[in-house]
Amino acid sequence: MTPLNKHQSYFAAIGHRFSGVLLSLFLPVHFLLLGTALEGEANFDRYLAFADNPLVKFAEWGLVILLSLHLFFGLRVLMLEFTSWPATKHLGKGENPMIRRWSSWVIPSVIASAFIGVIFLVQSF
């Protein structure tokens, strides 16, 4: 069978799940490290040294991107589900305006997340 033509909202849903699952895996690690850093001065210094490692910064950058993508894609779902839909039945106007509006949210979300990622990198180096 020919696969269904993918729409932007499909990629948004996949990106939302992907980022959500990765966040659930890595945020706990992030909080665990933050938590241990608060247990005494020596630990805190060790944490600061650890956080200076470029690899760790890279990982944090990943978390920022994931969180930002997940936030924008989550807002998209919430807007679709909690704001009111125009009645379009039988108007023959083609794609539903609500679907069109929140599909066109997808690419700007990705651009905005990339932008936030750049700001994070600039701030941390």
Add this chain to the structure above:
Amino acid sequence: MPTNNSNSEQTAKQEMLEVRVWRGQGQGQLKPYQVPLRKNQTVLDVITEIQRLQAPDLSYRFSCRVGVCGSCAMTVNGKPRWTCRTHVSKVADEGVLTIEPLRNLPKIKDLVCDLAPFIDTWQKAGAVFKPTGTRYDAPAKVDPDSACRRAADASLQCINCAVCYSACDVVNWNKDYVGPAALNRAWTLLNDVRHDERAATLDKVFEDGGCGSCHSHGNCTRHCPIELSPSASIAGLKRTLFTGLPGK
């Protein structure tokens, strides 16, 4: 439409349409056919022409030919559509048409698939009308301007064609998901003051495989040939978590 040059069809060399049709029982493959390109030809016309003149054993379904019965839905160049209301000129991709059965349903033979799992989802979603009155009671009075009547009105007129069911990625991933059409129907029933089992319908809607499985991709709404918005109905169902049963 290009302006009609009445002689061109007869005199010039007949232009042909390349048609690839899914053939087989269960397992199958696309088989190529050639059909004369005609003016105002629908995809259903093309299939009928193949069946009458080239492949008498080709199985497909249709009934009304005018977008009323919902039995002619198939996958045309990758998208689920009513073949009777789809003009070839709108969907042919450089003179090529690919016609397959609907997705997400068991294939029986050629373009015919088994709709039973789709019909079953309506029961599973609680989308079954139980009247408050009997035939001996006076017809219920429903205020046409009430919020409920308007909500129901927006989602009525579904003809069970399974186009949306076939377009939904979540149905494809999760065999327990009841899908957009059944949930859309459940939403009209929740907004129907004559429905006696609104609470039971609401319970069923939130069971596993119910409205919570929808991720609001909106592919159902994109493909519904009547431009209903199952996505809007499903959003309405999800909001009842906060609002309870829709008011009268």
